Amino acid sequence: MSQASFTLRGHNPDVLTCIANLSNDEVFTPPEMANAMLDLLAAAWADTHEGADIWANPNVSFLDPFTKSGVFLREITRRLTDGLALAIPDLTERVDHILTRQVYGIGITQLTALLARRSVYCSKYANGPHSIAQSFTTEDGNIWFERTEHTWAGGTREIHSNPRTGAKTVVYTRRKCRYCSANEDDYGRGDELETHAYAFIHTDDIKTRITELFGENMHFDVIIGNPPYQLSDGGHGSSAAPIYQMFVEKALSLDPRFAVFVTPSRWFAGGKGLDEYRKKMLSDHRMRNIVDYPKLYEAFPGVKIRGGVSYFLWDRDYNGPCTMQTMWDGEPVGEPVARYLDAYDVLVRRNEAVPILEKVRSKQEATLDGRVSSRKPFGLPTNFKGKTSPARIVDPVKLFANQRIDWIDRSELLANDAWVDDWKVLMTRVQGTSAAVETKFLSKPILAGPGTACTETYLVAGRFATEQEANRYAMYLRTRFVRFLVSLRKSTQDAPRHVYTFVPDVPLDRDWTDALLYERYGGRLREGAESYAKALASDILR
Template identity: 70%
Template sequence: MSAPVLEAKASFALRRHNPDVLTCIANLSNDEVFTPPEFANQMLDTVADAWADANDGAVIWENPDVSFLDPFTKSGVFLREITRRLTEGLAEWEPDLEKRVDHILTRQVYGIGITQLTALLARRSVYCSKEATGEHSIAKSFDRHWGNIWFERTEHTWAGDRCAYCGAAKAGYERGDALESHAYAFIHTTNPRALLATMFGADVQFDVIIGNPPYQLDDGGHNNSAAPIYQHFVDGAIRLDPRYIVMVTPSRWFAGGRGLDQFRQRMLASRRIRRLVDFPKLYDGFPGVKIRGGVSYFLWDGVDVGPCEIQTMWDGKPLGGPSTRELGTYDVLVRRNEAVSILEKVRERGEPTLDARVSAGKPFGLRTFFHGSADAEGIADPVKLFGSQRVSWVDRSALAQNAEWVDDWKVLMTAVQGTSAAVETKFLSKPLLAGPGTACTETYLVAGRFGDETAARNYAAYLRTRFLRFLVSLRKSTQHANRDVYAFVPDLPIDEEWTDEKLYARYGLTEDEIAFIESQVAAHDDEPANG
């Protein structure tokens, strides 16, 4: 093949197309989300900046010895864009295009497919052929059809009714060879380094691990109730000891998420996350994909530790400037830079917090779907029960726990609050005032119990304030509003009715801080509902 023809062929394969085919592929599911090329390139820019800062301004794309791994490749967009950048950057190092591309693809760019389909797609994106040894492949030195993009079916390891590695339910995933197992090889091992040595050779050490892992197990749960697994991919990447990890994940791990507490603690305490780019607005990072709480990507540094530079993005653009701060100051990550000074002013008073007052879930031991009788007729000791979308009546003896609370004045809050809107603005529901003789299902939490109506009303007024709901928002990353989201809220005396104006003055908030709170939280001007 003549050089001009090869040049044209490689140029077509490696440059950005208009339209780029990888912008036109529908996602397989919300669990396995294809990364838009623009988003992938932002992450690659972050890698390049970090490399330059650590290497006296050196350009990573001009280094023929740097190796990259995407251990959960789907469309192949990261590997393709890395290849494109290296092809341009190494032109002086190796003027011969065919030799240059072959070196990049055989020595610098590696991937692990998450399914057979995505492995084929990634090879087509990177090698211009479904087989690296195919006639049309732009790689010339491979002696294996999969090149450096590996995939073999992996099976779950059952320990009882769950996988010992990823926690998948046996009932949902033991389904024969006709369907994908979704047992991702990278996280189904106790030794990812040894696993990769069997794939690519014992001498491969990856400098950069980058990608967008599967987010959760779709085995009966959905959205926030499905079990997250992306933390296992992060942990596996860290065990490989690269120089950098750049990974996009849902942002729920900042403050919540099922099974993510230990992962969050490790991440915040490590001081190795040196840059974090956050997209809190629904659909902003990945258009058309509903990931509640938004997405973010981080740069993890295997050598240097220190504070983290945090940048919030909104409608695809930076919102204000970045802020550099310690991530481990609190037990959760406060995602908005503007919120930090407000929280510090509140916390410095050392007041007790509201999470100690709010009940745990299922306060009377009754599930959401439980309903009593339509009226109190014939019930010996009737209790008015607030449940999902209706009120019913039960005998006090039906309450599995906390029956003594029935006689208190109570303020109830829904345990779930949120909408499908791109931006959440309320964060908590309107309080429900429940007098003596009442109880509730787990649709509600008992946010507070009181001996008289005045105290209950004052407390409900406090729960309606923007100030309180702003502090809740710092810990509330999903629709769930369990008692933990109240852990930044001071538990104030309720012998007076608190207003936002009183609270702003109490904590010495500036005009800018007040404006920020009110830009984030919509007013609850109406009175609490009476039960």
């Protein structure tokens, strides 16, 4: 006992820092990040309300529509408890007012709803004897959860016959939920398992749904939280489709005064099915702040979210540039910069890169996405296996396959068989590692002469009539200049054609080096030359 007392003396750990995440899809928000988001909210509120303190306002209402640990609601309650001390001097009355009239949540599962109530009410039942709220008459209080089922639609119609009776029944297979696109094969579960059919996005009319949950004329001033990130989409292996954008769009449709969300940053430049969401968010000039954590594991220790995470503040009454701030090892990188997010079709996440990119783009040259092939340049999937030698193949083609060389008859190529006769430069489609910065690595270009093809492990980065041109192009792809421009569009290991969209298609009349490229673009960099040189020497290019 004396040893235990000694080890805990002077240390009062936050229990919410000690809970393991449910999965990479449903991640608990660390209290430090939750408080950073609340600090940003408080600053924005003060800026738009003549310096007023949001935590001293007894009429502001808050909703976390996808609460897990309850950390946002708990920290909001703590801040309001301090801020309302003058307005409501009696502590019991003050806490009861906050919990019954200001703080609301929607649990994503039965377990997280119980956990959130325990965090906020100090009891898993809002009306229990240990609850710090005094006025609730229901167990849920203002943290609602009710099992929701998916709504299956589409699929393939099949007729099954009973082998004993011969009776025929119509069965639909491979159906998907019409709200979240979950596959019935993965999520059509019995009552004993969670459905992961989140109530907040499983509705056609979110305003009516909110009224059903919390009462008429319920409008939230602030919506804040960390939504579930993805669901399995039935693809190969661990294939998954993002769903966090659905939560964000539903929340914004409730027209809050402010919205603050933490999500993966992959939507900045990529992500399956996120093109329309990205376009909408980049063109929304109500986006007031983005704080970005590109380093793997930094924002959520131990959780691998490729491309990093970020949180943003959306201000309903704001119309202007968004202030971007990059965080690295807990410290801000440079000064925050206010800029319009829709300057390009993707969000260039590093502020110091923007003036460099603008100088390079001002030359208005064609770019490499016009040269680089799309997926499956010869129509062959990654798992295609050819023969181990060209023996007994009528028209043999050397095939660059997944970490090996195969041989295939030219007639077996499903697309672009004319490319076989060209000099080609190949780049792997997946480039990088699981290191802290996944965008900083590009593979070494592969020179493939006439008589060659490849599987979809590779992209054909360029085709040429001569070996000299192909060699010069490969040399260009090795430069830090190219790697830097690629990194601005490449947020994960995936490197499809679009990541080359910022790279100029320079004439192949010389052997390009970084020194020559600086000379070519230096006159157009002018005041950005110093930051350009600094960027070339930075870790992101190594």
